[in-house]
Amino acid sequence: MSIVNPGELATRREVESGSNEQEQAVKEILAAVRAEGDAAVRRLTERFDGARLASWDVTEAEFEAAYQAVSPEFVEALRQAAARIRRYHEKQKRQSWMEPEPDGTVLGQLIRPLERVGVYVPGGRAAYPSSVLMNALPASVAGVKEVVMVTPPRPDGSIYPPTLVAAKEAGVDRVLKMGGAQAVAALAYGTETVPAVDKIVGPGNVYVAIAKRLVYGRVDIDMVAGPSEIVVVADETAKPAHVAADLLSQAEHDPMASAVLITPSSVLAEIVALELEQQCSRLERKEIAAASLRDHGAICITQDMPEALAVANRLAPEHLELIVADPWHWLGRVKNAGAVFLGPYSPEPVGDYFAGPNHVLPTNGTARFFSPLSVDDFIKKTSLISYSREALLRDGPQVMRLAEAEGLGAHAASIGVRLEEEEENDG
Numbered sequence: 351m352s353i354v355n356p357g358e359l360a361t362r363r364e365v366e367s368g369s370n371e372q373e374q375a376v377k378e379i380l381a382a383v384r385a386e387g388d389a390a391v392r393r394l395t396e397r398f399d400g401a402r403l404a405s406w407d408v409t410e411a412e413f414e415a416a417y418q419a420v421s422p423e424f425v426e427a428l429r430q431a432a433a434r435i436r437r438y439h440e441k442q443k444r445q446s447w448m449e450p451e452p453d454g455t456v457l458g459q460l461i462r463p464l465e466r467v468g469v470y471v472p473g474g475r476a477a478y479p480s481s482v483l484m485n486a487l488p489a490s491v492a493g494v495k496e497v498v499m500v501t502p503p504r505p506d507g508s509i510y511p512p513t514l515v516a517a518k519e520a521g522v523d524r525v526l527k528m529g530g531a532q533a534v535a536a537l538a539y540g541t542e543t544v545p546a547v548d549k550i551v552g553p554g555n556v557y558v559a560i561a562k563r564l565v566y567g568r569v570d571i572d573m574v575a576g577p578s579e580i581v582v583v584a585d586e587t588a589k590p591a592h593v594a595a596d597l598l599s600q601a602e603h604d605p606m607a608s609a610v611l612i613t614p615s616s617v618l619a620e621i622v623a624l625e626l627e628q629q630c631s632r633l634e635r636k637e638i639a640a641a642s643l644r645d646h647g648a649i650c651i652t653q654d655m656p657e658a659l660a661v662a663n664r665l666a667p668e669h670l671e672l673i674v675a676d677p678w679h680w681l682g683r684v685k686n687a688g689a690v691f692l693g694p695y696s697p698e699p700v701g702d703y704f705a706g707p708n709h710v711l712p713t714n715g716t717a718r719f720f721s722p723l724s725v726d727d728f729i730k731k732t733s734l735i736s737y738s739r740e741a742l743l744r745d746g747p748q749v750m751r752l753a754e755a756e757g758l759g760a761h762a763a764s765i766g767v768r769l770e771e772e773e774e775n776d777g
Contacts, residue, residue: 351626351647353619356661359610359650368560376531376560383535388542394532399473400505401527406543408509408517408525416514425515431704432483432519438706439491442725454738463493464728466545468537468569469522470552470562471513473502473529478553479516480702484709484723485551485572486520492728497522498547500537502529529554534561538569551710551723572723576714577606577646580698581667581687583658583680584622586615588673589694593618594625596671596697597647598639601630605641610665611649612658619649659683666717669698688717743772 382390448458469485499522517525540546551572562571580600597609630639652658666686677692688711702709710723746765753761
């Protein structure tokens with residue numbers, strides 16, 4: 351892991367978004383599912399997942415078997431996490447509002463949940479039950495009427511049991527055994543047995559990411575997420591073992607993951623570098639973590655804490671830890687981050703699993719303008735306008751002037767015909 355100067359840290363990484371060949375392959379899959387429906391999904395599921403399925407739907411018997419396959423302790427931990435996530439997101443709920451004015455005009459905003467949402471959940475090595483909770487529970491809190499989850503089956507047609515338990519605990523309405531670009535296509539376009547959804551959320555491989563990007567516009571999507579990343583801003587009071595452990599917690603995700611320490615303490619920097627080597631060698635996923643640290647990790651030494659925060663804001667990381675003497679003092683300087691973790695007892699994994707805030711966060715510098723997944727992502731807002739006679743008589747001439755300035759005579763006429771009618775009635 352290299353030690354660099356602040357100016358050497360890239361503010362944005364070139365993340366692989368898929369080759370031309372991969373994009374063409376996804377386009378062909380989307381077209382096939384759109385034209386052939388279930389038949390194409392069935393054929394592609396057998397081709398890519400090796401599973402021949404008579405039905406997509408996970409049965410109640412399979413849910414029951416999943417509960418039998420996991421420990422009671424796992425179920426209890428999942429339920430506690432779900433309760434915390436739900437409670438946090440309940441605070442994000444919005445209400446419709448209407449505001450009457452003295453002239454009888456009523457203006458307002460209607461808040462309505464999306465009708466149907468699709469949640470994509472990876473399978474295999476990247477099976478994360480926590481992501482089921484983080485994607486499905488905000489939709490439930492928002493009042494989405496139907497949450498449909500898709501996840502790739504194993505060759506025997508089964509689904510990773512913890513994933514099924516998480517789906518049941520999150521209140522997912524329907525779980526379908528399908529994955530890849532073909533599942534995204536089925537959710538976006540609909541098939542004979544898969545209902546078209548209004549929005550698709552959830553992580554996936556490069557083919558899933560490309561598919562989500564290509565169907566955006568027909569449906570909404572959450573984001574096209576990049577590899578995980580963490581920035582730790584630490585001073586001389588931080589424990590090197592803690593800092594190294596937190597950096598590795600993200601490095602083990604993916605060889606493309608980024609882990610960066612920013613500190614004004616050269617002593618801390620040197621000790622953390624040694625700790626990273628020692629701790630990494632003991633990890634089960636040490637090859638992945640080592641590649642991440644080698645290719646996308648860095649230790650940056652700054653002149654002081656203000657410069658450290660300025661560098662962190664320039665990076666706009668997915669996860670930002672402040673392991674400093676007085677993290678609340680420095681919080682005011684944080685401008686760009688997906689999530690901020692304050693103090694030595696707030697390691698990033700508590701946010702991944704249990705604290706309550708959503709772990710679906712903006713990556714690769716997009717925290718400059720993008721926000722974590724929330725209840726807002728599962729609602730739509732409709733403006734409400736009810737003008738009174740008095741208000742139209744007062745404002746109508748101004749509306750006509752603006753419309754005429756834009757050369758839109760019919761716009762002006764729709765106002766003028768009413769004003770003339772009211773003038774005649776008054777006469």
